[in-house]
Amino acid sequence: MQIRYRKESDPKSHEITPKSVFLDRRRFLATAVASGLIPALGPFALANEAQAALTGRTLPNVAKTPFGADLTPTSADYVTSYNNFYEFGTGKEDPAVLAKGFEPKPWSVVIDGEVGKPGTYDFEDLVSPHQLQERIYRFRCVEAWSMVVPWVGIPLADMIKRMEPTSKAKYVAFETLNDPDRMPGQNRRVLDWPYVEGLRMDEAMNPLTLMAVGLYGEELPNQNGAPLRLVVPWKYGFKSIKSIVRISLVEEMPPTSWSSSGPSEYGFYANVNPEVTHPRWSQAKERVLGSGYFDAKIDTLKFNGYEQEVAELYAGMDLAKFY
Amino acid sequence: MTRETKFRWILKPAVFLACLGPLAWVVWRAVSGDLGANPVEAVNRFLGDWALRFLLLTLAVSPLVHVMKTPTLMRFRRMLGLFAFFYAFLHIANYVIADQAFSWADIWGDIVKRKFITVGMATFLILTPLALTSTKGMIKRLGGKRWRKLHQIVYLAGIGAVLHYAMMVKADLLQPLVYAAILFVLLGDRFRRKVRSSSAG
Numbered sequence: 001m002q003i004r005y006r007k008e009s010d011p012k013s014h015e016i017t018p019k020s021v022f023l024d025r026r027r028f029l030a031t032a033v034a035s036g037l038i039p040a041l042g043p044f045a046l047a048n049e050a051q052a053a054l055t056g057r058t059l060p061n062v063a064k065t066p067f068g069a070d071l072t073p074t075s076a077d078y079v080t081s082y083n084n085f086y087e088f089g090t091g092k093e094d095p096a097v098l099a100k101g102f103e104p105k106p107w108s109v110v111i112d113g114e115v116g117k118p119g120t121y122d123f124e125d126l127v128s129p130h131q132l133q134e135r136i137y138r139f140r141c142v143e144a145w146s147m148v149v150p151w152v153g154i155p156l157a158d159m160i161k162r163m164e165p166t167s168k169a170k171y172v173a174f175e176t177l178n179d180p181d182r183m184p185g186q187n188r189r190v191l192d193w194p195y196v197e198g199l200r201m202d203e204a205m206n207p208l209t210l211m212a213v214g215l216y217g218e219e220l221p222n223q224n225g226a227p228l229r230l231v232v233p234w235k236y237g238f239k240s241i242k243s244i245v246r247i248s249l250v251e252e253m254p255p256t257s258w259s260s261s262g263p264s265e266y267g268f269y270a271n272v273n274p275e276v277t278h279p280r281w282s283q284a285k286e287r288v289l290g291s292g293y294f295d296a297k298i299d300t301l302k303f304n305g306y307e308q309e310v311a312e313l314y315a316g317m318d319l320a321k322f323y
Numbered sequence: 324m325t326r327e328t329k330f331r332w333i334l335k336p337a338v339f340l341a342c343l344g345p346l347a348w349v350v351w352r353a354v355s356g357d358l359g360a361n362p363v364e365a366v367n368r369f370l371g372d373w374a375l376r377f378l379l380l381t382l383a384v385s386p387l388v389h390v391m392k393t394p395t396l397m398r399f400r401r402m403l404g405l406f407a408f409f410y411a412f413l414h415i416a417n418y419v420i421a422d423q424a425f426s427w428a429d430i431w432g433d434i435v436k437r438k439f440i441t442v443g444m445a446t447f448l449i450l451t452p453l454a455l456t457s458t459k460g461m462i463k464r465l466g467g468k469r470w471r472k473l474h475q476i477v478y479l480a481g482i483g484a485v486l487h488y489a490m491m492v493k494a495d496l497l498q499p500l501v502y503a504a505i506l507f508v509l510l511g512d513r514f515r516r517k518v519r520s521s522s523a524g
Binding site for chain 1: 353359360361362363364420421422424426429432433436437438439491493494495497
C-alpha cells in the first residue's frame with residue numbers, strides 16, 4: 001500500500017503568504033461570498049492559487065486496514081482543494097480558502113431519538129473509545145468525477161451501538177453545523193440550512209460506513225468536513241455529510257438536503273449506479289482527478305465498486321425508482 | 324494620423340489582442356500546470372464563461388452606441404461577435420476532445436438527454452450561420468435587409484446561452500441571474516427603441 005505523506009521539506013501554506021496579507025484576503029473573500037459577490041469578482045477565476053493543505057496535526061495510533069490496499073490515493077493537494085462544501089461557498093475551490101479560519105474544536109455532537117443513551121457528547125468522548133482505522137476508499141461525486149481518499153475514522157456501527165439504539169430506530173439522520181458566522185456560505189440560501197442527510201439503519205450499520213475524523217493520517221482539514229464527517233463509499237459524495245453536530249436515530253425516513261432541493265434529480269438512496277442516469281450527468285463514466293488532460297474517463301462501477309459488500313442491502317429494490 | 328489609420332492600425336489590433344487575452348491566460352495556466360484538480364472542467368467553465376461574456380458584449384454594442392453617441396464602436400461589433408463564436412467553438416471542442424474523448428455515442432446521449440447540453444448545442448447552431456455570414460461578401464450576397472433579419476437570431480442565441488448556463492448550475496443561480504439581468508437590459512433597450520421609433524413613425 002502506498003500512502004504519500006507530505007514531506008517535511010514541503011513548504012507549509014503559512015510560509016508562502018504572510019499571515020496578515022492572508023488574513024485580510026480571507027476576510028475580504030468571506031465578506032464577498034457572503035454577499036454573493038464572489039463570482040462577479042473573478043472573471044479570470046480558474047482555480048485559486050494553491051490553498052490546499054493538510055492540517056499538519058498527525059493522528060496518533062491509527063490502525064492500517066486492508067481496505068483499498070490496491071488503490072492509489074489521489075494527491076492530498078487535490079483532495080483538499082477541490083471540495084463541494086456549500087457552507088463555505090459554491091465554487092469547488094472556495095472551501096479551501098473560506099474554511100481556513102474555521103475552528104473545529106471544541107466540538108460536540110447531539111445524539112438523540114431512539115437511543116438508550118441520548119445526550120450531548122464532546123468530540124473526544126465520541127471518538128476516543130474507538131480504535132482509529134485508516135481506510136482507502138473510492139469517492140465518487142454525483143458530478144461524475146472521482147478520487148481515492150485515505151480516510152481515518154471509526155465504523156459508524158461501533159459508534160451507534162455504543163448509543164444503544166432501540167428497536168424503533170429505522171433510520172439515522174445527520175445534521176451539519178448551522179452557523180453563518182463561522183460558515184460564510186450559509187449567508188446565502190443556496191440550500192435549506194442546515195445541511196441534512198440520512199441513512200437507513202442497515203446502511204448505517206454496514207461495516208463500510210465510516211465516521212471519518214481524518215485523512216492522509218492527519219486530522220480532517222476544515223474544507224473536508226472537520227472535525228467529523230460521514231463517509232459512505234458506495235453512495236454519491238453528497239451523502240457523506242460534513243461537520244456533523246447532530247445524529248438522530250429515527251423511525252421515519254428523514255429529509256435530505258439535495259433531494260429536498262431537487263427531488264427529481266437526487267433521491268434518498270443516491271447509490272452510485274452507472275445504469276441509472278441523471279438529468280445532468282450520465283453516470284456511466286467518471287473523470288478520475290489527477291488523470292491526464294486527454295485521458296478518457298473510466299467506467300463507473302455499480303455501487304462504486306463495493307457491490308459485494310452492499311448489494312444485498314437493496315435486494316429486490318428497483319434501483320431506478322429508488323435512486 | 325487620420326482617424327481611419329488610427330482605427331485600422333491601433334484601435335482594432337488592440338481590441339483584437341485584448342479579445343485573445345482570456346485564451347492566452349488559460350493556455351498559460353495550462354502550461355504551468357495550474358488548473359486545479361479538474362482541469363478539463365476548469366477549462367470548460369472558463370471557455371463557456373467567455374463565450375457568454377463576448378456574446379453579451381456584442382449585444383451591448385448597439386445600446387452603447389446609442390447611449391454614448393459613439394458610432395465608431397459599431398465597427399467592433401463583428402469582431403466581438405466572432406470572438407463569441409470562437410470561444411463557444413473552443414468550449415465545445417474542449418468538451419468533445421478532452422471531456423468526452425471523441426466518444427460520439429456519449430456526446431449524442433448528452434445532447435438528447437441532458438437539456439442544458441441540448442440548449443447549449445442549439446445555441447451554437449444558431450451562432451454558426453451568423454459567423455459564416457459575417458463577411459462583407461456575404462452581406463452583399465444576402466442583401467442588407469435579409470442579412471439583418473438573419474442576424475436578429477443573435478437575440479435567441481443570447482437567451483439560449485444564459486439558459487444553458489442557468490440549467491447547468493446545480494443550486495447557486497446567482498451568477499446566471501446576473502447574466503440574465505444584463506441580457507434583459509440589452510434586449511429591453513432594443514425593444515424600447517423599436518416601440519419608440521414605430522410610435523414616432
